[in-house]
Amino acid sequence: xxxxxxxxxxxxxxxxxxxxxxxxxxxxxxxxxxxxxxxxxxxxxxxxxxxxxxxxxxxxxxxxxxxxxxxxxxxxxxxxxxxxxxxxxxxxxxxxxxxxxxxxxxxxxxxxxxxxxxxxxxxxxxxxxxxxxxxxxxxxxxxxxxxxxxxxxxxxxxxxxxxxxxxxxxxxxxxxxxxxxxxxxxxxxxxxxxxxxxxxxxxxxxxxxxxxxxxxxxxxxxxxxxxxxxxxxxxxxxxxxxxxxxxxxxxxxxxxxxxxxxxxxxxxxxxxxxxxxxxxxxxxxxxxxxxxxxxxxxxxxxxxxxxxxxxxxxxxxxxxxxxxxxxxxxxxxxxxxxxxxxxxxxxxxxxxxxxxxxxxxxxxxxxxxxxxxxxxxxxxxxxxxxxxxxxxxxxxxxxxxxxxxxxxxxxxxxxxxxxxxxxxxxxxxxxxxxxxxxxxxxxxxxxxxxxxxxxxxxxxxxxxxxxxxxxxxxxxxxxxxxxxxxxxxxxxxxxxxxxxxxxxxxxxxx
Amino acid sequence: xxxxxxxxxxxxxxxxxxxxxxxxxxxxxxxxxxxxxxxxxxxxxxxxxxxxxxxxxxxxxxxxxxxxxxxxxxxxxxxxxxxxxxxxxxxxxxxxxxxxxxxxxxxxxxxxxxxxxxxxxxxxxxxxxxxxxxxxxxxxxxxxxxxxxxxxxxxxxxxxxxxxxxxxxxxxxxxxxxxxxxxxxxxxxxxxxxxxxxxxxxxxxxxxxxxxxxxxxxxxxxxxxxxxxxxxxxxxxxxxxxxxxxxxxxxxxxxxxxxxxxxxxxxxxxxxxxxx
Numbered sequence: 001x002x003x004x005x006x007x008x009x010x011x012x013x014x015x016x017x018x019x020x021x022x023x024x025x026x027x028x029x030x031x032x033x034x035x036x037x038x039x040x041x042x043x044x045x046x047x048x049x050x051x052x053x054x055x056x057x058x059x060x061x062x063x064x065x066x067x068x069x070x071x072x073x074x075x076x077x078x079x080x081x082x083x084x085x086x087x088x089x090x091x092x093x094x095x096x097x098x099x100x101x102x103x104x105x106x107x108x109x110x111x112x113x114x115x116x117x118x119x120x121x122x123x124x125x126x127x128x129x130x131x132x133x134x135x136x137x138x139x140x141x142x143x144x145x146x147x148x149x150x151x152x153x154x155x156x157x158x159x160x161x162x163x164x165x166x167x168x169x170x171x172x173x174x175x176x177x178x179x180x181x182x183x184x185x186x187x188x189x190x191x192x193x194x195x196x197x198x199x200x201x202x203x204x205x206x207x208x209x210x211x212x213x214x215x216x217x218x219x220x221x222x223x224x225x226x227x228x229x230x231x232x233x234x235x236x237x238x239x240x241x242x243x244x245x246x247x248x249x250x251x252x253x254x255x256x257x258x259x260x261x262x263x264x265x266x267x268x269x270x271x272x273x274x275x276x277x278x279x280x281x282x283x284x285x286x287x288x289x290x291x292x293x294x295x296x297x298x299x300x301x302x303x304x305x306x307x308x309x310x311x312x313x314x315x316x317x318x319x320x321x322x323x324x325x326x327x328x329x330x331x332x333x334x335x336x337x338x339x340x341x342x343x344x345x346x347x348x349x350x351x352x353x354x355x356x357x358x359x360x361x362x363x364x365x366x367x368x369x370x371x372x373x374x375x376x377x378x379x380x381x382x383x384x385x386x387x388x389x390x391x392x393x394x395x396x397x398x399x400x401x402x403x404x405x406x407x408x409x410x411x412x413x414x415x416x417x418x419x420x421x422x423x424x425x426x427x428x429x430x431x432x433x434x435x436x437x438x439x440x441x442x443x444x445x446x447x448x449x450x451x452x453x454x455x456x457x458x459x460x461x462x463x464x465x466x467x468x469x470x471x472x473x474x475x476x477x478x479x480x481x482x483x484x485x486x487x488x489x490x491x492x493x494x495x496x497x498x499x500x501x502x503x504x505x506x507x508x509x510x
Numbered sequence: 511x512x513x514x515x516x517x518x519x520x521x522x523x524x525x526x527x528x529x530x531x532x533x534x535x536x537x538x539x540x541x542x543x544x545x546x547x548x549x550x551x552x553x554x555x556x557x558x559x560x561x562x563x564x565x566x567x568x569x570x571x572x573x574x575x576x577x578x579x580x581x582x583x584x585x586x587x588x589x590x591x592x593x594x595x596x597x598x599x600x601x602x603x604x605x606x607x608x609x610x611x612x613x614x615x616x617x618x619x620x621x622x623x624x625x626x627x628x629x630x631x632x633x634x635x636x637x638x639x640x641x642x643x644x645x646x647x648x649x650x651x652x653x654x655x656x657x658x659x660x661x662x663x664x665x666x667x668x669x670x671x672x673x674x675x676x677x678x679x680x681x682x683x684x685x686x687x688x689x690x691x692x693x694x695x696x697x698x699x700x701x702x703x704x705x706x707x708x709x710x711x712x713x714x715x716x717x718x719x720x721x722x723x724x725x726x727x728x729x730x731x732x733x734x735x736x737x738x739x740x741x742x743x744x745x746x747x748x749x750x751x752x753x754x755x756x757x758x759x760x761x762x763x764x765x766x767x768x769x770x771x772x773x774x775x776x777x778x779x780x781x782x783x784x785x786x
Binding site: 179243269272276282 | 600
């Protein structure tokens, strides 16, 4: 309840209670419908709102739930109601696993194809679904009236509270990272694919439940429930309400159900007005109406907690080594890395230097799994890392930071803190001193010293020779993808080949 | 062949604007509607209506991008996703309100009836569509590959920052690409509108086919999109002959899902890799 706030909690409970006590059957029916659309919307928020996935199958899954009830109710009575979401979830699960590895535009296409397929079956599989005429007369044993209102709203309240708790407390920060900086999330060990599968299936179950209630309410099903208009209604109402607000789906559903009544005179044009409103909201109030209401009430918009500087680190025992052997990588005809070999032990700080374009960031990408090496091996003790996906490498104990900030409200160093907090034994730091003030540089040196004391292994890429000389045990110098020197900082800096490759930068680096 | 025009417009807009325009299918329907009403009001024959449709839809294409795509360029993909879907709904509802839900017939461009070609009977309208399609695709190819304007359009589409850096006014060429995309969509709609009628709800179907064509042909590849569309056409024709129209479409969707599982980069692969 804390995640929801007293105001919204009151709204959530008062709406059904008042409807039960005060409204005539027609009004109660509308409130049931609001609950139904809210359920579908909450399910939609899981993938679309919180994880940023472009899902277009929610409407069709709603239809699957509706048809499931229509087909099962004559035989199973009320049992059909809890079973329908299971059917929808199973269907989603069978197509989810391959679908959710895909990049955004392919994901959208696969959900679109799934939805179109479901709709086609609904229209043409006349033996099963009654074709264009649909099915009717199955509602005998199913609840109606006030009982249905109570049932639907019990589900709505539960779903809203659960969703508020999960995504605004526990899963909020990782979901946000996954949505806004998926590469960073992967390097912190967050398995985006698995999150999306779970969210998609859970969302499908909610859609199926909503569809089941809808069939119960109306007593008939037809291909209208699997068509694209339902999907558009779901999407627009969630966006209007606020796709990341715990009450967004409910607010959007209220609008979707009440607006046609209020704009009766406009008849068909209300949908037009509704679509225009959605466009306006996307451009000028993207957080949606619920957040706008929060702002108007004077509440502060909760800002994601920015991680603070880590305190004393827990030491990590063991004598693990990160070993790179003959690592190569080319892009087309260009050899970004050729035959790179070195190793880092725990408690060691190694600096990676070299002119721009020498392959330093590529090397970090390859080790952390964001790119695949074309040759050679990368191992953590006995375990080969080079074929694993990025999140698995992170879980094995290799963390990294990036040159640019991951999130808009990150402070400098936030990504280092996140990487350290992930508990990784080895840390790859990509230009942590770029653009830093003298004081920040000093703090960085202290932090790296602390990492060494706590038994972490650190690989730092940077141009600041002075800093690296201070903090590193060893340096490795890359030039055009190959290692040209290695050894103590003093030795490497004096090496004539290194000097030659840095020609022109001597005055700055020294 | 008309689908190839739709897919061509779709991929041009995709490359130029950097985002999927979910309203593209509704631009096709809009083109058909413009052909219907222009034909009714002016009584001009089919072929003369095409340039008019192209102009109107070119302007609409630019407007659509200005309203729903370009202002959201800096935001995450969900924003353009929602905005273009909202735009699609606006066009569809606008058409429903304006012309009613009942399908209308667009003027034909070659008259009805058939021609005998070497013993094979071909309908005049389908034949005309194929001819117009080939001419347009060839013209677009010529524009893109052999003219300075086309080269600049391609440069801006593949890397607008670099294009600006070498002095190309990127905004103008983006608009040109989007206008061309709209025009192609409109012409396709006018061509399809005689045989398949024009109804406001057709937009989603056109959009899905174009999306599939681009995914099959390699995301962002212009020839891939055209080939993908032709492939879809052949697939549907042959499979429909065996199991009927509806199930042919279902088979298409299943095939697409399988392809996305097994070879997501399409039959020809994505032309551009992704930097980490």
